[in-house]
Amino acid sequence: MNFSFSNSTRIEFGQGRIAKLASLIDADQKVLVVYGGGSIKKNGVYDQIKDALKDHSWLEFSGVEANPTVETLDKAVELARKEKVDYILAVGGGSVIDGCKYIAAATLYDGDGWDILTRKYTVARALPLGVVLTLPATGSESNGGSVVTKAATKEKLSFGSPLVLPRVAVLDPDVIKSLPERQVANGVVDAFVHICEQYLSHNSDAWVQDGYAEALLRNLVRLAEEFPQRDNDVWRNNLMWTANQALNGLIGAGVAQDWATHMIGHEITALYGVDHARTLAIVQPSLLRVQIADKRAKLEQMGRNVFNLPQDDNLAETTIEAIERLYSSLEIPIRLSHAGIEGDTAVPALVDALEKHGMTALGENRAITLDVSREILQRAA
Amino acid sequence: MNFSFSNSTRIEFGQGRIAKLASLIDADQKVLVVYGGGSIKKNGVYDQIKDALKDHSWLEFSGVEANPTVETLDKAVELARKEKVDYILAVGGGSVIDGCKYIAAATLYDGDGWDILTRKYTVARALPLGVVLTLPATGSESNGGSVVTKAATKEKLSFGSPLVLPRVAVLDPDVIKSLPERQVANGVVDAFVHICEQYLSHNSDAWVQDGYAEALLRNLVRLAEEFPQRDNDVWRNNLMWTANQALNGLIGAGVAQDWATHMIGHEITALYGVDHARTLAIVQPSLLRVQIADKRAKLEQMGRNVFNLPQDDNLAETTIEAIERLYSSLEIPIRLSHAGIEGDTAVPALVDALEKHGMTALGENRAITLDVSREILQRAA
Numbered sequence: 144m145n146f147s148f149s150n151s152t153r154i155e156f157g158q159g160r161i162a163k164l165a166s167l168i169d170a171d172q173k174v175l176v177v178y179g180g181g182s183i184k185k186n187g188v189y190d191q192i193k194d195a196l197k198d199h200s201w202l203e204f205s206g207v208e209a210n211p212t213v214e215t216l217d218k219a220v221e222l223a224r225k226e227k228v229d230y231i232l233a234v235g236g237g238s239v240i241d242g243c244k245y246i247a248a249a250t251l252y253d254g255d256g257w258d259i260l261t262r263k264y265t266v267a268r269a270l271p272l273g274v275v276l277t278l279p280a281t282g283s284e285s286n287g288g289s290v291v292t293k294a295a296t297k298e299k300l301s302f303g304s305p306l307v308l309p310r311v312a313v314l315d316p317d318v319i320k321s322l323p324e325r326q327v328a329n330g331v332v333d334a335f336v337h338i339c340e341q342y343l344s345h346n347s348d349a350w351v352q353d354g355y356a357e358a359l360l361r362n363l364v365r366l367a368e369e370f371p372q373r374d375n376d377v378w379r380n381n382l383m384w385t386a387n388q389a390l391n392g393l394i395g396a397g398v399a400q401d402w403a404t405h406m407i408g409h410e411i412t413a414l415y416g417v418d419h420a421r422t423l424a425i426v427q428p429s430l431l432r433v434q435i436a437d438k439r440a441k442l443e444q445m446g447r448n449v450f451n452l453p454q455d456d457n458l459a460e461t462t463i464e465a466i467e468r469l470y471s472s473l474e475i476p477i478r479l480s481h482a483g484i485e486g487d488t489a490v491p492a493l494v495d496a497l498e499k500h501g502m503t504a505l506g507e508n509r510a511i512t513l514d515v516s517r518e519i520l521q522r523a524a
Numbered sequence: 525m526n527f528s529f530s531n532s533t534r535i536e537f538g539q540g541r542i543a544k545l546a547s548l549i550d551a552d553q554k555v556l557v558v559y560g561g562g563s564i565k566k567n568g569v570y571d572q573i574k575d576a577l578k579d580h581s582w583l584e585f586s587g588v589e590a591n592p593t594v595e596t597l598d599k600a601v602e603l604a605r606k607e608k609v610d611y612i613l614a615v616g617g618g619s620v621i622d623g624c625k626y627i628a629a630a631t632l633y634d635g636d637g638w639d640i641l642t643r644k645y646t647v648a649r650a651l652p653l654g655v656v657l658t659l660p661a662t663g664s665e666s667n668g669g670s671v672v673t674k675a676a677t678k679e680k681l682s683f684g685s686p687l688v689l690p691r692v693a694v695l696d697p698d699v700i701k702s703l704p705e706r707q708v709a710n711g712v713v714d715a716f717v718h719i720c721e722q723y724l725s726h727n728s729d730a731w732v733q734d735g736y737a738e739a740l741l742r743n744l745v746r747l748a749e750e751f752p753q754r755d756n757d758v759w760r761n762n763l764m765w766t767a768n769q770a771l772n773g774l775i776g777a778g779v780a781q782d783w784a785t786h787m788i789g790h791e792i793t794a795l796y797g798v799d800h801a802r803t804l805a806i807v808q809p810s811l812l813r814v815q816i817a818d819k820r821a822k823l824e825q826m827g828r829n830v831f832n833l834p835q836d837d838n839l840a841e842t843t844i845e846a847i848e849r850l851y852s853s854l855e856i857p858i859r860l861s862h863a864g865i866e867g868d869t870a871v872p873a874l875v876d877a878l879e880k881h882g883m884t885a886l887g888e889n890r891a892i893t894l895d896v897s898r899e900i901l902q903r904a905a
């Protein structure tokens with residue numbers, strides 16, 4: 144175990160906490176409020192923000208889409224520059240937050256913002272960023288990672304920088320009340336796979352990280368079991384805090400991480416527009432089966448400590464089946480075909496996309512070559 | 525669940541990490557290195573610090589005692605002022621770190637530093653503080669709390685401020701190698717009780733906080749079981765990270781906290797000089813028995829999830845007995861008499877001290893009056 148860890152995002156958790164923004168953003172900062180399709184105007188969030196910022200100078204940019212595109216985000220960058228904005232306030236889920244990380248960095252960069260995603264430019268400056276989370280899933284509200292899509296080329300790439308770590312994140316669980324069922328279910332799965340990416344790797348003898356990961360996974364199993372009865376504060380509170388902890392850096396500090404499921408999943412979203420969480424549920428079980436030799440010990444540990452399964456020779460496979468049952472119970476597809484994608488044409492196209500993006504050695508051991516990705520996708524057909 | 529949480533301390537965890545201080549403390553800052561009795565000159569830590577600060581201007585102050593006294597610390601304050609120090613580097617365990625928090629705040633306060641402890645002055649400014657942890661136990665390396673003693677009056681009081689939260693904390697588990705067995709055992713117990721103070725309260729339906737607390741408690745049970753074979757990196761890594769997580773604010777966010785064991789324990793240290801951890805092991809079991817009606821549900825949960833005890837009518841009491849066995853296995857006293865203290869004279873003296881310090885309504889429900897404290901101490905005799 145050898146790591147640096149810090150996470151300075153200030154969390155404001157609880158009902159009515161959006162009002163805190165009044166004092167958490169300096170009074171002299173000009174704020175650009177960025178959001179998506181406008182659901183915040185129906186659920187009361189927009190009005191709460193308007194109230195919190197009543198003594199601030201602020202303007203807004205709306206229309207950030209799911210899987211935010213650089214084409215849309217660059218319009219916000221242009222606005223931020225023209226209006227000399229000091230502070231970006233992201234109001235949304237992972238797409239809006241990730242998009243705002245791009246906006247915060249690209250606004251202060253003279254070149255083409257896409258350079259940030261292609262690694263041609265390393266972020267050296269960024270506007271301060273705050274978040275009002277409207278969809279628990281991403282963890283993006285307290286980490287420095289971001290995924291952005293280029294519509295023109297159907298590319299979905301990621302970047303990370305401590306400079307785009309949100310200064311403050313408001314987590315009011317009441318926002319879950321007005322979410323469509325599909326988005327809430329996606330959130331449970333997204334958080335579950337975030338944890339697995341940092342947990343289902345070789346053993347690092349990191350008892351804190353493993354114990355925390357298992358606690359979060361057990362929470363999500365319970366939240367899924369109680370999904371039909373989810374309209375209560377306890378359910379909402381625990382989903383919101385669990386999803387945050389799943390990807391704030393803590394459970395991944397000093398342990399082997401994988402992220403191959405994410406990299407392959409991103410290509411499915413880029414080419415076929417499938418919801419991010421659903422791509423993960425499609426890829427992960429097959430990936431775990433193909434990588435079972437490397438992941439057997441951790442899968443068995445997960446079986447015992449998360450799903451309460453008995454130890455036997457087949458425990459690793461039984462654990463993968465338990466994961467599949469979890470996703471299926473939330474009506475999340477676990478095969479390409481369930482999402483209406485035809486494997487014979489999709490698999491070669493997805494492998495080509497992975498190759499194009501240099502994703503030729505994925506996973507904790509860099510052992511997932513294009514051939515292995517092909518096998519995973521074929522099994523996931 | 526309703527809380528603000530942030531913890532910006534940057535953790536540098538692992539062997540050889542002291543060298544990182546070279547870049548983590550600004551080159552133009554004049555550093556006061558503060559330590560205790562000089563064990564750091566024998567175990568190599570002092571030399572590593574000297575090497576890390578070779579391009580900095582720095583001076584040192586040694587002799588901070590266990591249960592640091594304001595009498596000693598005020599000499600460091602005088603030195604820091606005279607030498608116009610910019611940065612305090614604490615090298616030690618809880619006593620040195622807590623002492624340095626006082627130094628950091630008192631140096632920039634014009635009045636009598638003890639005002640910080642009596643709450644006459646609320647900390648408004650403090651020098652930046654860094655930590656090299658030499659004894660895992662306290663959690664003080666990543667929180668804003670501090671306990672300081674006034675030798676003249678045998679008073680042990682606490683204060684807290686986000687302004688004295690360490691900027692950086694170096695956690696190199698190798699420092700454990702040269703520690704006396706008694707200090708390592710104390711550290712296990714100290715961390716265990718820190719967690720209990722935030723966990724053994726009424727149910728807050730906070731699944732993340734409970735799950736994390738239980739993971740940390742299970743780690744400490746395992747570390748105690750493996751105590752005789754503790755000379756290995758895995759044991760040291762996991763003790764150091766577990767003890768940190770026990771008191772960095774995360775497991776206590778949004779849940780009911782108690783801290784009565786600490787308040788009563790502080791009086792035992794102040795009057796009789798018993799090691800901090802040992803006072804906790806003496807007070808806690810009796811306190812739990814006296815408060816068993818309020819704490820039954822959480823004690824039962826702890827029995828099931830930490831000690832793997834079967835559910836029955838007696839589970840709360842069985843859990844308290846398991847806690848006692850844990851402490852005894854580390855040769856930690858669990859009664860005043862084990863520490864050579866005679867109850868008949870000590871109990872009234874301790875109750876008087878609690879009264880003097882306004883500790884008349886302790887615990888999660890403020891229900892531990894002086895009479896209840898007397899009963900707890902009598903049972904602990």
